[in-house]
Amino acid sequence: MTFLLDAWYNFDPFDELYEWLQDTAGSTELVYVVSAVLGATAILTFVGLGALANVWLERRIIGRIQVRRGPNRVGLWGLLQPVADAIKLIQKEVLQPRASDGALFNLPPILVFIPAMLTFAVFAWAPDLVYADLNVGVLYLLALSSVTSLAIFIAGWSSNNKYALLGAMRVIAMAISYEIPMVLALLAPVIVAGTMNIPGIVDWQRQYDVWLAFLLPLPVFIYAISATAELNRTPADIAEAESEIIAGFHTEYSGMKFGLFYAVELINSLAVSGIIASLFFGGYSLYGLDEYIPPWIIFIGKIYFFYFGLIWLRGTWPRLRVDQLMAFSWKMLIPLALINVVLVATEVLLWRELELGDWFLAVIAAVNIVLAFLLLNLFFRILTSSYYRLPRRVRLVGEVSVPSLPAPGPVAPS
Amino acid sequence: MQNGKGAPEHGAQQHARLSVCLRCGEGRGVVVDDTAVVVAFYVLAVLTLGSALMVSLVRDLIHAVLFLILSFVGVAGLYITLSADFVAVVQVLIYAGAISVLMLFAILLTPRSARDNSAVSYRAPISIVAGLVGAVIIFVGLKTDWATVSEEDRFPQTAAEIGKALLDPYVLPFEVASVLLVIAMVGAIILVRPGSEER
Numbered sequence: 001m002t003f004l005l006d007a008w009y010n011f012d013p014f015d016e017l018y019e020w021l022q023d024t025a026g027s028t029e030l031v032y033v034v035s036a037v038l039g040a041t042a043i044l045t046f047v048g049l050g051a052l053a054n055v056w057l058e059r060r061i062i063g064r065i066q067v068r069r070g071p072n073r074v075g076l077w078g079l080l081q082p083v084a085d086a087i088k089l090i091q092k093e094v095l096q097p098r099a100s101d102g103a104l105f106n107l108p109p110i111l112v113f114i115p116a117m118l119t120f121a122v123f124a125w126a127p128d129l130v131y132a133d134l135n136v137g138v139l140y141l142l143a144l145s146s147v148t149s150l151a152i153f154i155a156g157w158s159s160n161n162k163y164a165l166l167g168a169m170r171v172i173a174m175a176i177s178y179e180i181p182m183v184l185a186l187l188a189p190v191i192v193a194g195t196m197n198i199p200g201i202v203d204w205q206r207q208y209d210v211w212l213a214f215l216l217p218l219p220v221f222i223y224a225i226s227a228t229a230e231l232n233r234t235p236a237d238i239a240e241a242e243s244e245i246i247a248g249f250h251t252e253y254s255g256m257k258f259g260l261f262y263a264v265e266l267i268n269s270l271a272v273s274g275i276i277a278s279l280f281f282g283g284y285s286l287y288g289l290d291e292y293i294p295p296w297i298i299f300i301g302k303i304y305f306f307y308f309g310l311i312w313l314r315g316t317w318p319r320l321r322v323d324q325l326m327a328f329s330w331k332m333l334i335p336l337a338l339i340n341v342v343l344v345a346t347e348v349l350l351w352r353e354l355e356l357g358d359w360f361l362a363v364i365a366a367v368n369i370v371l372a373f374l375l376l377n378l379f380f381r382i383l384t385s386s387y388y389r390l391p392r393r394v395r396l397v398g399e400v401s402v403p404s405l406p407a408p409g410p411v412a413p414s
Numbered sequence: 415m416q417n418g419k420g421a422p423e424h425g426a427q428q429h430a431r432l433s434v435c436l437r438c439g440e441g442r443g444v445v446v447d448d449t450a451v452v453v454a455f456y457v458l459a460v461l462t463l464g465s466a467l468m469v470s471l472v473r474d475l476i477h478a479v480l481f482l483i484l485s486f487v488g489v490a491g492l493y494i495t496l497s498a499d500f501v502a503v504v505q506v507l508i509y510a511g512a513i514s515v516l517m518l519f520a521i522l523l524t525p526r527s528a529r530d531n532s533a534v535s536y537r538a539p540i541s542i543v544a545g546l547v548g549a550v551i552i553f554v555g556l557k558t559d560w561a562t563v564s565e566e567d568r569f570p571q572t573a574a575e576i577g578k579a580l581l582d583p584y585v586l587p588f589e590v591a592s593v594l595l596v597i598a599m600v601g602a603i604i605l606v607r608p609g610s611e612e613r
Contacts (some may be wrong), residue, residue: 135572146506
């Protein structure tokens with residue numbers, strides 16, 4: 001246990017452990033199993049502690065944003081509040097509507113956890129510190145995010161509750177709308193780095209000493225917005241909009257089942273922050289500072305930096321209406337993402353084929369930043385113009401013809 | 415103090431197979447033993463076929479779609495045992511994530527179809543056709559001389575190979591498929607255009 005005391009931030013001693021294991025057991029399978037278990041334990045610990053910490057962070061920071069105190073009674077600065085919350089949720093009665101769909105009703109709280117956990121497997125925490133070094137990392141992340149909305153749909157449908165079903169339908173509609181700009185936005189870093197492997201993309205950023213966010217400002221914007229929508233967080237939480245449809249898909253879930261949905265939302269926020277950090281903001285690298293600070297601490301720091309941004313968004317923005325949210329995806333994000341893919345592909349092709357050297361990256365960055373500014377300005381102007389804001393055809397209200405009641409016949413006088 | 419200066423070519427020269435390891439550099443990506451792959455194959459085959467069977471046995475249409483999704487996930491697992499990582503992930507993304515969502519949406523919009531679709535006409539002809547299709551597949555599977563790939567010849571990176579294949583030798587079918595999709599989209603837009611039924 002000395003290696004834990006000497007350098008608690010250092011993973012090198014694990015090498016000795018693996019070599020010792022290989023020498024004693026004489027086979028690589030045991031090393032494989034042990035490293036898989038150790039890595040999974042580390043990730044689960046981070047995610048579990050992260051969920052607890054995020055409950056506190058979220059409530060305190062939103063409290064500060066909204067000029068109130070937030071939880072400050074349980075423990076020092078309210079630090080034990082998440083524990084108290086968890087105890088409350090665990091000892092609550094588990095209710096299940098009689099007309100709900102038995103097994104399916106109990107499945108979603110577990111099912112939503114799986115993609116949330118699996119997302120953390122492909123992150124690069126440090127050079128060579130990757131749990132699953134997938135060649136198709138970016139696609140894998142997209143696949144996981146589409147599975148989450150499926151679990152939420154099952155939750156809403158199996159509750160056999162009108163409001164839950166409305167929430168489920170909203171989730172599905174939103175998943176269809178926001179998946180497209182998300183995929184197109186994540187295509188840009190893949191085109192530039194030439195790989196879908198997440199450690200590979202981080203290495204590209206280290207090699208050229210530039211964060212992809214500077215080269216690709218538009219995809220960062222598009223991805224951050226569509227990820228917030230997929231997360232069901234406040235500017236886009238139409239699936240559980242409590243002022244419209246009670247609590248949406250988790251209306252019928254009580255006790256720890258609700259708690260699991262709540263925890264998954266926080267874990268997914270961490271995952272999205274991790275994706276933004278590693279694909280667009282250099283992952284574990286920090287312009288040479290990773291020589292002095294352990295890279296995985298830098299990465300966690302970046303995750304929490306972007307997570308703070310998400311909390312800020314939640315604390316300050318009102319909820320969008322369903323049609324506004326859909327229109328925003330189809331009229332703004334998807335055209336912007338398509339334009340961006342063509343633009344980035346052209347630039348990268350020029351750079352690769354003409355072998356223009358590193359200075360061309362600066363040109364790409366300048367062009368893309370200017371174009372991002374101009375395009376965003378243009379789209380905001382178009383979408384807020386009176387042409388788009390005002391309805392051009394008659395709304396359905398008063399338009400649906402209601403069959404008139406049969407004319408009252410002569411009533412026999414009594 | 416540092417975690418070693420990593421070799422920058424992570425994963426680039428690695429096997430396409432999922433390599434779960436804490437430190438993936440220096441050839442430490444341990445390949446799963448063959449018996450594990452065999453066990454995984456049987457588990458996934460049972461999962462895929464069992465849930466496919468349930469699709470046709472279950473009465474509730476939503477349950478059927480959910481079993482279908484489970485079957486898709488099982489097929490994705492089978493692709494992973496074949497080292498086809500790109501196809502596996504795309505299988506989850508497209509089939510489990512997008513197609514199934516579209517099916518669920520369609521079922522939700524036709525409310526009466528959601529529950530108890532036990533009344534099936536043409537039961538006998540359907541069974542015969544399905545049986546014939548199954549027989550053909552089994553016959554072809556048994557009769558074909560399957561080329562086996564040795565450990566060294568395994569695809570280094572399936573995504574890049576598939577991309578090259580789609581844009582070089584198979585560029586025409588690829589473009590034809592996208593034209594087909596555009597036509598379908600235009601058709602859908604024309605169908606739902608406001609006022610199209612009045613004209």
